[in-house]
Amino acid sequence: MSQDQVEQPTIPYGMHSIDESDIRAVVGVLRSDWLTTGPRVEEFERVFARTVGATEAVALANGTAALHAAMYAIGLGPGDEVILPPLTFVASANAVVMQGGVPVFADVDAATLLLDPDAVEAAITPRTKAILAVDYAGQPCDYETLRQIADRHGLVLVADACHALGASLKGSPVGSLADLTVFGFHPVKAITTGEGGMVATLSPDFARRIRLFRNHGITTDHHARARRHTWEYDMVDLGMNYRITDFQCALGLSQLGKLPQWIRRRQALAQRYTVAWNTLPGIVPLAVREGVEHAYHLYVVRLRANVLGVDRAHLFSHLRHAGIGVNVHYRPVHLQPYYRKTFGTGPGLCPVAEAAYEEILSLPLYPSLEEETVDWIIATLQAIVKAPTSLSVVGCS
Numbered sequence: 001m002s003q004d005q006v007e008q009p010t011i012p013y014g015m016h017s018i019d020e021s022d023i024r025a026v027v028g029v030l031r032s033d034w035l036t037t038g039p040r041v042e043e044f045e046r047v048f049a050r051t052v053g054a055t056e057a058v059a060l061a062n063g064t065a066a067l068h069a070a071m072y073a074i075g076l077g078p079g080d081e082v083i084l085p086p087l088t089f090v091a092s093a094n095a096v097v098m099q100g101g102v103p104v105f106a107d108v109d110a111a112t113l114l115l116d117p118d119a120v121e122a123a124i125t126p127r128t129k130a131i132l133a134v135d136y137a138g139q140p141c142d143y144e145t146l147r148q149i150a151d152r153h154g155l156v157l158v159a160d161a162c163h164a165l166g167a168s169l170k171g172s173p174v175g176s177l178a179d180l181t182v183f184g185f186h187p188v189k190a191i192t193t194g195e196g197g198m199v200a201t202l203s204p205d206f207a208r209r210i211r212l213f214r215n216h217g218i219t220t221d222h223h224a225r226a227r228r229h230t231w232e233y234d235m236v237d238l239g240m241n242y243r244i245t246d247f248q249c250a251l252g253l254s255q256l257g258k259l260p261q262w263i264r265r266r267q268a269l270a271q272r273y274t275v276a277w278n279t280l281p282g283i284v285p286l287a288v289r290e291g292v293e294h295a296y297h298l299y300v301v302r303l304r305a306n307v308l309g310v311d312r313a314h315l316f317s318h319l320r321h322a323g324i325g326v327n328v329h330y331r332p333v334h335l336q337p338y339y340r341k342t343f344g345t346g347p348g349l350c351p352v353a354e355a356a357y358e359e360i361l362s363l364p365l366y367p368s369l370e371e372e373t374v375d376w377i378i379a380t381l382q383a384i385v386k387a388p389t390s391l392s393v394v395g396c397s
């Protein structure tokens with residue numbers, strides 16, 4: 001093995017669950033006449049909307065396409081600004097840029113790493129069009145305050161809830177808290193369609209615009225034209241092919257039924273990690289706000305190197321060597337080369353996110369992860385902290 005080849009971790013940080021009922025659902029579609037733009041797409045959208053407390057949901061090819069479509073739907077144009085946190089996957093900011101918009105990075109709260117409403121307020125200019133909140137790790141943002149700010153300044157409130165399917169705030173599900181809420185179904189997310197995404201909304205107009213954008217800016221699909229016995233169609237705006245297949249949506253429907261049990265499982269495993277840190281000072285879980293039902297897409301801790309006696313890089317490499325697929329979510333987007341060169345962003349812009357980036361570590365968390373494995377991960381972490389110079393690792397039974 002060459003030096004730069006890295007061994008595949010044996011325990012990933014995130015992982016899908018597929019069972020026989022999922023497989024049967026997909027195969028059923030493959031045996032049918034509808035592979036795309038058919039009944040399973042509509043059914044997935046209908047059930048999904050109900051699940052997340054929305055009236056409309058539009059399924060798309062992936063979460064990034066869903067974000068892009070949301071930016072189209074709000075009428076984002078060249079020079080329009082969207083305020084978002086830097087502690088997110090690059091796709092959140094990229095979607096703004098794809099519509100010609102300018103991403104304006106506002107800092108996060110130090111305890112939760114969620115978008116800080118005061119920082120949002122301070123970033124508003126006459127060009128601000130929208131707030132794009134990110135439910136980092138699966139915890140809903142402070143939507144009550146963000147809603148007040150959005151209303152006061154006439155802004156659209158969009159949620160990147162790719163981490164937060166199944167989460168809620170004071171009993172209201174994520175999907176009902178913003179004007180548009182975006183979800184993704186990549187295999188590491190709460191449910192999977194392989195690749196897939198969704199925008200949920202309470203606005204029929206936003207939903208219509210997203211459907212238009214999903215289908216080349218054409219007002220009808222080929223099924224609608226067949227029903228009306230016409231070959232004519234109107235392309236009224238520039239759009240994409242961001243459609244999703246019926247077999248993906250059949251998988252999504254089958255997965256959605258298991259979401260509540262999977263969220264409970266993620267919460268229980270997260271609690272198991274969190275309890276362990278009581279005897280491991282220097283490992284600090286993120287704060288969870290009052291009234292939050294957390295979806296725990298990620299289990300993130302902050303590592304205080306001065307307390308632990310070892311730093312994040314050391315822990316990261318030793319855990320990886322032990323076969324534990326830890327990860328770092330995320331390098332702040334404003335520090336990415338593309339954003340530095342295109343928008344002149346750089347260090348100092350969001351000091352809270354930048355400081356957090358030096359300390360954060362995502363530990364494995366997914367529904368099929370066993371309690372014993374969580375305990376072994378905790379023990380391995382403990383052993384590395386206690387013997388920082390040795391490479392020794394406790395055995396996995």
Ligand SMILES: *Cc1c(COP(=O)(O)O)cnc(C)c1O
Binds near residue numbers: 065
């Ligand atoms: C996964 C993710 C996306 C993009 O979703 P894809 O389906 O991978 O395109 C966007 N934003 C966040 C925060 C994500 O975690």
